Amino acid sequence: MFDNLTDRLSSTLKKIKGQGRLTEDNIKDTLREVRMALLEADVALPVVTDFIDHVRTGALGHEVQASLSPGQAMIKLVQSELIRVMGAANEGLNLKANPPAVILMAGLQGAGKTTTVAKLGRWLKENQKKKVGVVSADIYRPAAIKQLEMLANELSLEFFDSNATQKPVDIAKNAIDAARKKFLDVIIIDTAGRLHIDDEMMAEIKALHAAINPVETLFVVDSMTGQDAAITAKAFNDALPLTGIVLTKADGDARGGAALSIRHITGKPIKFIGVGEKTNALEPFYPDRLASRILGMGDMLGFIEEIEQKVDKEKAEKLAKKIQKGKGFDLEDFREQLQQMQSMGGVGSMLDRLPGINTISREMKDKVNDKELSRQIAVINSMTMQERRYPDLIKGNRKKRIATGCGQELSDVNRILKQFLTMQKMMKRFKKGNMANMIRGIKSNMRGMRM
Numbered sequence: 001m002f003d004n005l006t007d008r009l010s011s012t013l014k015k016i017k018g019q020g021r022l023t024e025d026n027i028k029d030t031l032r033e034v035r036m037a038l039l040e041a042d043v044a045l046p047v048v049t050d051f052i053d054h055v056r057t058g059a060l061g062h063e064v065q066a067s068l069s070p071g072q073a074m075i076k077l078v079q080s081e082l083i084r085v086m087g088a089a090n091e092g093l094n095l096k097a098n099p100p101a102v103i104l105m106a107g108l109q110g111a112g113k114t115t116t117v118a119k120l121g122r123w124l125k126e127n128q129k130k131k132v133g134v135v136s137a138d139i140y141r142p143a144a145i146k147q148l149e150m151l152a153n154e155l156s157l158e159f160f161d162s163n164a165t166q167k168p169v170d171i172a173k174n175a176i177d178a179a180r181k182k183f184l185d186v187i188i189i190d191t192a193g194r195l196h197i198d199d200e201m202m203a204e205i206k207a208l209h210a211a212i213n214p215v216e217t218l219f220v221v222d223s224m225t226g227q228d229a230a231i232t233a234k235a236f237n238d239a240l241p242l243t244g245i246v247l248t249k250a251d252g253d254a255r256g257g258a259a260l261s262i263r264h265i266t267g268k269p270i271k272f273i274g275v276g277e278k279t280n281a282l283e284p285f286y287p288d289r290l291a292s293r294i295l296g297m298g299d300m301l302g303f304i305e306e307i308e309q310k311v312d313k314e315k316a317e318k319l320a321k322k323i324q325k326g327k328g329f330d331l332e333d334f335r336e337q338l339q340q341m342q343s344m345g346g347v348g349s350m351l352d353r354l355p356g357i358n359t360i361s362r363e364m365k366d367k368v369n370d371k372e373l374s375r376q377i378a379v380i381n382s383m384t385m386q387e388r389r390y391p392d393l394i395k396g397n398r399k400k401r402i403a404t405g406c407g408q409e410l411s412d413v414n415r416i417l418k419q420f421l422t423m424q425k426m427m428k429r430f431k432k433g434n435m436a437n438m439i440r441g442i443k444s445n446m447r448g449m450r451m
Helices: 005-017 023-039 045-059 070-086 113-127 140-157 168-181 201-212 228-237 257-266 287-294 300-310 313-324 333-345 346-351 364-368 371-379 386-387 396-406 410-430 435-448
Strands: 101-107 131-138 158-160 187-189 217-222 246-248 270-274 281-283
Touching: 023 070, 045 070, 045 257, 070 257, 070 287, 101 113, 101 201, 113 131, 113 140, 113 187, 113 217, 113 246, 113 270, 113 281, 131 140, 131 168, 140 158, 158 168, 168 201, 201 228, 217 228, 217 257, 228 257, 246 257, 257 270, 270 333, 270 410, 333 371, 333 386, 333 410, 371 396, 371 410, 396 410
Parallel strands: 101 187, 101 217, 131 158, 131 187, 217 246, 246 270
Antiparallel strands: 270 281
């Protein structure tokens, strides 16, 4: 996410970090490169101009000039400005209303609106402990109604049916009444998207908004469209009283122009950011954390929160007790660790949050392949329970059978077993309680492990 911008800004700020003091000349050179980095990231020109002006004023100020580490002070200035541009802090949903709180979703076709409705419903259910209902008022695409129904059933959200013969206002009102009778906390209403902004679309959604008076009106926009996303959001904001933005497909956006432009142009906060196709790939938008990630400083707080939410604590405690009792780490335990990693979005998602990731070469980053996790799990699934419990049993013919069973090569099976042995050695060090030994083991074993 935002790889291009991270690379450019990191290399630019690294040069000034080594400077003994800040002068007008090296500030000018640095800001020229920062400006180019932002423009290449497809950040809107007014945003870039405002950004550079604020950083220049701060850099020439007395406090920075007198700083013992002016290079570091400059990095802090850029970070503060990134936060200011994207919004000072996370702005959550306002659900203070007589239940059900109504959330209206708007946006163009193809932005991922229907999937975002389901993602938001899941997030509210799992993180806010809300009882959530969803309904589609998209009478032009019957497939959108069916898609939302399937997603709602998959996530155990309350689904209210609708069809192309109904009017959007009637669909919404009926769903709100039904949600009230079922004592739901929140109802999310999906609306029709268009391929472009038109008067008919705006008139329809204005009428819908006036009829139901939602507590939240969220505009869903594809971050990969860059500054066009901000322009589209402004057009919607001029027609509707938007309360916030949801940026989708941010995991595929190497530039970051939308995230840096929308708040400045629309004046509305980005409330959520979509970071993948799965229904759990929706995160609250924290400007300070994203600014740190853009500058290659990682997001350890977000990483820890994700571990808290997604790691099965019971299984983790069970494994810790098992190892402490000396029962050993087997392939079934290894499979559970791989599945936990997969539930957190895979290796790529985890690496993106670690500080200093920008120092790793592009070639090394490209080698991180989350499909490898699925392949590894498939190999272990092809083993019998006895083989998982007693890995020493896995020899010649058994290896061939396992490879055939999961449709992979013998070399894949051997590689999994080698990685398992590496992990097993680490767990033995953990049992002994010698943290220094364990860290040394991790460092030496990392060299031999295939990413």
